[in-house]
Amino acid sequence: MDALADVPLPSVDAERTAALLARCPVAAETPLVASPALAEATGVAEVWVKDERGRMGLGSFKALGAAYVIARDAEAGVAKGRTYVTASAGNHGLSVAAGAQAFGANAVVFLAETVPEAFAERLRAYGAEVRRHGAIYEDAMAGAAECAETEGWALLSDSSWPGYFERPHVLMEGYLALMQEAVAQMAQAPTHIFLQAGVGGLAAACAAYARQAWGDVPRIVVVEPEVAPALFASVVAGGPQITKGPSSEMGRLDCKEPSLIALKGLARDADDYVLISEDEAAMGVDACSVAGLPTTASGGAGVAALLAGAKVQGVLGLDASSRVMLILSEAA
Numbered sequence: 001m002d003a004l005a006d007v008p009l010p011s012v013d014a015e016r017t018a019a020l021l022a023r024c025p026v027a028a029e030t031p032l033v034a035s036p037a038l039a040e041a042t043g044v045a046e047v048w049v050k051d052e053r054g055r056m057g058l059g060s061f062k063a064l065g066a067a068y069v070i071a072r073d074a075e076a077g078v079a080k081g082r083t084y085v086t087a088s089a090g091n092h093g094l095s096v097a098a099g100a101q102a103f104g105a106n107a108v109v110f111l112a113e114t115v116p117e118a119f120a121e122r123l124r125a126y127g128a129e130v131r132r133h134g135a136i137y138e139d140a141m142a143g144a145a146e147c148a149e150t151e152g153w154a155l156l157s158d159s160s161w162p163g164y165f166e167r168p169h170v171l172m173e174g175y176l177a178l179m180q181e182a183v184a185q186m187a188q189a190p191t192h193i194f195l196q197a198g199v200g201g202l203a204a205a206c207a208a209y210a211r212q213a214w215g216d217v218p219r220i221v222v223v224e225p226e227v228a229p230a231l232f233a234s235v236v237a238g239g240p241q242i243t244k245g246p247s248s249e250m251g252r253l254d255c256k257e258p259s260l261i262a263l264k265g266l267a268r269d270a271d272d273y274v275l276i277s278e279d280e281a282a283m284g285v286d287a288c289s290v291a292g293l294p295t296t297a298s299g300g301a302g303v304a305a306l307l308a309g310a311k312v313q314g315v316l317g318l319d320a321s322s323r324v325m326l327i328l329s330e331a332a
Contacts, residue, residue, distance in 0.1 A: 001238055001239055001263070001264065001267055002239075003238075003239040003240060004239075004240075004260060004263065004264040004267075007160070007165065007260045007261055007263075007264045008165055008169055008261060008264075009208070009261070009264055009265055009268070010169075010172050010173075010204045010205050010207075010208040010261060010262070010264075010265040011169060011170075011172065011173040011176065011205075011208075012176065012208050012209050012212045013173060013176070014173075014176035014177065014179070014180040014209060016173065017064070017068065017173055017174055017176050017177045017180075018177060018180060020068065020071055020072065020075065021064075021068075021177055024056070024071070026056045026057055027056055028056075029181050030050065030051055030052055030053075030054060030055055030178065030181065031050075031051050031185075032048055032049070032050050032051070032181070032182055032185035032186065033048070033049045033051050033293070034046065034047070034048055034049075035047045035048070035049050035291050035293065037290060037291040037292070038287060038288075038291050038303060038306070038326075039324075041287060041290075041291075041307065041310075042306050042307055042309075042310035042318070042324075043310050043318075043319075043320060044306075044310070044318060044319070044320065044321075044322040044323070044324055045320060045321050045322055045323055046322075046323040046324065047306070047324045047325075047326065048186065048190065048323070048324065048325045048326070049293060049325075049326050049327075049328050050178060050181075050182045050185075050325065050326070050327045050328065051293065051328045052178060052327060052328060052329050052330065053295065053299070053328060053330060053331035053332075054331070055178075056098075058091065058094050058095060058098060059091065059094075059330055059331040060090075060091040060094075060299075060329055060330035060331065061091075061175060061178055061202060061327070061329050061330070062090075062091035062092050062094065062095045062158075062330075063091075063094075063095050063098070064095075064174040064175050064177050064178060065092065065095050065158055065171045065172070065174045065175060065201070066084075066086070066092060066095035066096040066099055066156050066158065066171055066174075067095045067096070067098055067099030067102070067174075068099075068170070068171065068173070068174030069099070069156060069167055069170050069171050069174070070084065070096070070099035070100060070102070070103050070105060070156075071099065071102075071103065072170055073103070073105075074103040074104075074105075079103040079104065079105045080103065080104040080105060081104065081105065081106075082105045082106070082153075082154055083105065083106040083107070083108060083151070083153040083154065084096055084099075084100055084105055084106070084107050084108070084153065084154045084155075084156045085107075085108040085109075085110070085144050085147055085148050085151070085153045085154070085155055085156070086107075086108075086109055086110070086144055086155065086156045086157055086158075087109070087110040087111070087112075087133075087137060087140035087141035087143065087144040087157070088109050088110075088111065088115075088123075088137075088140075089111075089112070089115060089137045089140075089251055089252060089254070090115075090119070090251060090252045090298075090330075091252065091330060092158045093109040093111070093119075093123050093128070094122060094123065094126065096109060096128070096156055097109060097123050097126035097127060097128035098126050100126075100127070100128070101126050101127045106127075106129075107123075107126070107127065107128040107129070108128065108129045108130075108131060108144075108147070108153065109123050109128050109129070109130055109131070109144075110131050110132075110133045110140040110141070110143045110144040110147070111123075111130060111131070111132055111133070111140055112132070112133070112134050112135055112136050112137055112139055112140045113132055113134065113135055114135065114136065114247070131143070131147075136247075137254070137255065138256065138257065141157065141159075144157075145157075154167075155167070156171070158171055158199060158201050158259070159199040159201070159255075159257070159258075159259040159262075160259045160260045160261045160262070161259075161260060162260070165260075165261060168201065168259060168261055169261055171201065172201045172204065172205045172261060172262070173205070175201060175202050175205035175206065176205055176206075176209050178206070178327070179205065179206045179209040179210060179213075180209065182325065183209070183210075183213045183214070186325070188323070189213075189214040189217045189218055189323075190214075190217075190218050190323045190324060190325040191217070191218060191219060191317075191321075191322045191323045191324070192218060192219045192220075192221060192316065192317070192318065192322055192323070192324045192325070193206070193207070193210055193218045193219070193220050193221065193324075193325045193326075194221045194223055194274075194302035194303075194305050194306055194324065194325070194326050194327075195207060195220065195221065195222055195223065195270075195302065195327065196222075196223045196224075196250075196253055196298065196301035196302050196305075196327065196329060197222050197223065197224050197231055197253065197262070197266075198228075198252055198253040198254070198255040198298075199230070199255045199257070199258055199259040199262060200222075200230075200231050200258050200259050200262025200263060200265075200266060201259055201261075201262050202327070202329065203222050203231075203262065203266060203270070204259070204261065204262035204263075204264075204265035204266050204269070205265075206327070207220050207222075207265060207266060207269035207270055208265050208269055210269075211269050218325070219271045219272065219316065219317055220269060220270045220271050220272070221270070221271065221272045221273070221274055221305065221309075221316060222266055222270045222272070222273045222274070223253075223273075223274050223276060223301045223302055223304070223305040224253060224273065224274075224275055224276075225248040225250045225253050225254060225275070225276060225278075225281070225301075226245075226275035226276060226277050227245035227246050227247075227248050227254070227278075228243060228245055228248055228250075228253065228254045228255055228256055229243055229273075229275050230242070230243050230255055230256055230257055230258040231258045231262070231263060231266055231273065232273040232275060234258050234263050235263075235266070235267055235270075235273065240257070240258060240260060240263060241257075241258075242256055242257045243256045243257070244256060248278065248281075248297075249278055249281060249282070249297045250276075250278075250281050250296075250297045250298045250301055251297075251298060252296075252298035252299075252329075252330065253298050253301060272316055274305040274308065274309065274316075276301060276304050276305055276308060278297075280304045280305075280307070280308050281297040281300070281301060281304050282297065283304060283307055284297065284300040284301060284302075284303040284304025284305075284307060285297055285300050285304075287300070287303050287304075287307060288300040288303055288328070293328055294331075294332040295328050295329075295330060295331065295332050296330055296331075296332055298329065298330060299328055299329045299330040299331070299332070300328065301329075302326040302327055302328075303326055303328075306318075306324060306326065
């Protein structure tokens with residue numbers, strides 16, 4: 001994409017992430033779980049689930065992101081006393097809050113009015129200051145960015161846009177830890193990898209590392225809500241797009257504008273895009289529950305896409321010999 005010529009590609013330096021995590025007392029490898037129930041339900045040979053629900057006690061893969069940026073800053077001696085400000089629709093805010101608390105920094109998290117107060121209380125429990133701003137996530141992020149500018153605080157977003165690349169690039173590098181673990185845990189390369197995406201950070205980081213480890217072998221499938229197809233629309237258009245649509249129950253994936261770093265990486269590394277409906281997302285949640293892997297509509301979006309794809313003979317190249325890897329990205 002010519003429009004992304006100045007945008008960096010996602011990092012694949014998982015060793016730097018692993019070295020820093022090794023010094024963290026609550027960091028531990030998450031399991032890769034075989035699910036015969038999901039394999040049977042979808043008519044494939046194997047389904048492997050990278051289970052991020054217990055990651056570092058925060059309940060999602062996001063623990064590897066913002067907290068990793070703050071840890072890197074602490075290693076450089078610049079985190080203590082610094083204020084990090086962000087917007088969040090979910091787990092990213094917890095990672096900022098926990099990272100700030102761990103390294104003697106401060107956290108200010110902007111939430112849209114639609115985010116439940118229970119989540120605000122979880123952030124406050126980690127010492128974060130919570131501010132309400134606007135009706136949707138994008139409004140909250142605008143408020144956080146303005147505050148960072150006026151107060152001189154460090155903006156720590158999990159997305160990237162023109163002129164804002166350094167911190168989200170490092171943040172995405174943190175996500176490499178889960179894919180490095182998965183590669184070591186898999187006996188052989190999967191034929192398919194389903195990666196759910198909001199702004200695209202997780203999907204792009206995992207896809208980049210999968211390509212480095214397994215080359216062209218896996219078919220990499222990006223999963224988005226059909227009401228928020230920011231990455232798919234941008235790939236089709238050949239440049240970044242802002243999409244519009246109603247709110248999705250897949251709240252953590254309900255992002256209308258892509259991260260530019262993620263978009264550039266996925267334009268290179270992804271093979272397919274699947275847009276799932278709200279009903280399909282709900283079926284994914286039910287299937288995960290039946291399989292003993294309870295999660296949310298966001299966390300089970302890869303399962304939902306696999307179920308949807310399995311209904312159509314030959315779609316995505318799925319058949320009885322397929323070995324599928326999914327990410328269960330958050331706890332119920």
